Amino acid sequence: MTIDDLISGVLDSRIGKAVAAKAGLPEATVLRRGEAMPSGPIALGVVGLDVVEPDAGSLVPDALATLGIDVQPALIDTPDARTTDADGRQRPPAYPGRLGAIVVDATAANRIGQLEQVRAALRPAVKALEPSGRVLIVAADPASASDVETAAVRQALDGIMRSVGKELRFGATCNLIQVAAGTTPSELAQVVCFALSGRSAYVDGQPFVLTPLVERVETSEGLDKLDRLHDESLDRRSGRIVVVTGAARGIGAAIARRFAADGARAVVVDVPVAGQALAGVANEIHGTALQLDITASDAGARIARHVVERYGPDARIGALVHCAGILRDKLLVNLDEQRWGAVLEVNLAAQLRINDILLDPDQAGGVADGGRIVAIASTSGWAGNRGQTNYAASKAGVMGMVRALSAQLADRGIAVNGVAPGFIETDMTASIPVIDREIFRRSSSLLQGGRPVDVAEAIVFLADPATPMNGQVLRVCGQLIVGR
Numbered sequence: 001m002t003i004d005d006l007i008s009g010v011l012d013s014r015i016g017k018a019v020a021a022k023a024g025l026p027e028a029t030v031l032r033r034g035e036a037m038p039s040g041p042i043a044l045g046v047v048g049l050d051v052v053e054p055d056a057g058s059l060v061p062d063a064l065a066t067l068g069i070d071v072q073p074a075l076i077d078t079p080d081a082r083t084t085d086a087d088g089r090q091r092p093p094a095y096p097g098r099l100g101a102i103v104v105d106a107t108a109a110n111r112i113g114q115l116e117q118v119r120a121a122l123r124p125a126v127k128a129l130e131p132s133g134r135v136l137i138v139a140a141d142p143a144s145a146s147d148v149e150t151a152a153v154r155q156a157l158d159g160i161m162r163s164v165g166k167e168l169r170f171g172a173t174c175n176l177i178q179v180a181a182g183t184t185p186s187e188l189a190q191v192v193c194f195a196l197s198g199r200s201a202y203v204d205g206q207p208f209v210l211t212p213l214v215e216r217v218e219t220s221e222g223l224d225k226l227d228r229l230h231d232e233s234l235d236r237r238s239g240r241i242v243v244v245t246g247a248a249r250g251i252g253a254a255i256a257r258r259f260a261a262d263g264a265r266a267v268v269v270d271v272p273v274a275g276q277a278l279a280g281v282a283n284e285i286h287g288t289a290l291q292l293d294i295t296a297s298d299a300g301a302r303i304a305r306h307v308v309e310r311y312g313p314d315a316r317i318g319a320l321v322h323c324a325g326i327l328r329d330k331l332l333v334n335l336d337e338q339r340w341g342a343v344l345e346v347n348l349a350a351q352l353r354i355n356d357i358l359l360d361p362d363q364a365g366g367v368a369d370g371g372r373i374v375a376i377a378s379t380s381g382w383a384g385n386r387g388q389t390n391y392a393a394s395k396a397g398v399m400g401m402v403r404a405l406s407a408q409l410a411d412r413g414i415a416v417n418g419v420a421p422g423f424i425e426t427d428m429t430a431s432i433p434v435i436d437r438e439i440f441r442r443s444s445s446l447l448q449g450g451r452p453v454d455v456a457e458a459i460v461f462l463a464d465p466a467t468p469m470n471g472q473v474l475r476v477c478g479q480l481i482v483g484r
């Protein structure tokens with residue numbers, strides 16, 4: 001038994017739990033994962049109706065209707081609605097039972113005084129939320145505000161969301177959806193569906209910044225049920241050729257499994273020394289394995305050749321996921337050019353070279369028009385991390401690549417996004433000293449590390465052609481204190 005096993009065994013034991021409780025360490029909650037939606041009712045609060053434009057204000061209710069979700073009006077904490085208890089204390093209005101989620105439609109909010117309406121809608125709801133419940137605030141994009149107060153109010157909603165995320169307990173999360181001009185109800189529904197479902201279990205305290213779809217996806221007229229949205233989404237995602245690098249283990253293997261569960265044909269790529277594990281993943285998901293060091297100068301060409309050889313001369317890649325990555329941590333005073341170069345090569349330079357080849361429109365086996373690219377960054381890329389100058393450089397570089405590439409490829413209908421995981425329980429993070437690991441877990445609002453599947457869910461979501469996001473980096477970190 002290793003010291004790690006011993007410590008986590010102790011923490012998991014009844015004695016350990018008692019000691020942790022005595023030390024004031026709250027317990028982590030098992031998160032609701034997968035397609036499951038909240039079990040309790042969903043409340044809707046609407047902010048800013050006093051100044052709403054005549055044609056505004058129906059986007060959020062229409063999106064919820066698209067999902068077939070019956071909402072109930074949120075209880076509002078006003079002085080009149082309060083009751084006085086036996087001790088003479090004022091109590092906000094209380095829901096009769098547990099609430100599954102509250103959605104606050106703040107798309108029309110443009111005056112500072114209206115932020116009080118957000119507080120008033122959230123106060124009763126936060127108290128009533130079920131375990132793994134959801135708070136969703138829907139707002140407009142601050143960058144497109146026509147006056148300073150509107151911009152300030154829209155940004156203030158971001159601050160509310162992040163603070164509420166830190167206050168929620170028992171696996172409940174709070175996120176913000178910033179709609180773009182022209183976002184349609186079905187586009188918003190796609191994001192709301194992800195954010196309410198267990199697929200977003202480890203996305204907490206984050207803004208989903210929507211952009212116009214690079215290519216509008218046809219959804220059926222009169223689409224009115226979650227099941228149909230789900231089926232249509234599956235149709236779009238199944239049968240696609242999906243390339244995942246670094247897929248022999250950890251997050252990459254989870255991504256390949258998740259795509260395969262949707263019926264995608266997965267090409268799993270990893271270094272030859274990981275060949276056996278890679279073959280295991282490929283067999284398990286009926287995909288194909290390509291043993292390849294992505295830093296090879298011909299890596300892009302070899303991926304393209306593999307796609308053509310295995311799937312036919314007209315085959316194209318529907319989604320490309322850059323997941324392979326390495327750590328070579330050292331304080332800068334001890335960091336030599338080998339450790340520097342290895343990390344920059346695998347985590348960044350190789351991706352750019354592979355993109356150059358696979359994004360050539362004439363490349364057989366390259367990325368299809370309308371395809372998706374998702375790259376894995378890291379919270380270290382936002383915040384920096386002691387001993388990770390090389391790694392943080394590479395991951396911040398990935399974010400720069402995502403932004404620049406997304407602008408270049410929009411005319412081919414290709415969207416490029418990133419995911420920045422926080423602390424995810426994998427072999428890579430198992431190499432971090434055990435005490436540091438426990439600190440990382442407890443530095444998230446959800447008081448635990450994420451699972452590879454949590455990152456995989458976010459990647460499948462961003463790789464869905466119906467997801468109206470482009471050039472964005474979504475954090476999957478349980479609202480880790482590190483970073484933005």
Ligand code: NAI
Nearest residue numbers: 246250251270271293294323324325378421423424426428
């Ligand atoms: P891991 O070490 O378990 O898996 C990485 C995979 O990439 C391995 O199978 C490895 O053989 C492969 N790989 C490495 N160099 C390669 C190369 N030159 N060519 C082809 N394949 C190569 O790592 P994990 O934890 O699954 O991480 C996956 C990605 O997520 C990495 O990019 C990592 O930086 C990123 N990430 C992970 C976090 C975590 O907490 N685990 C946090 C933030 C980001």
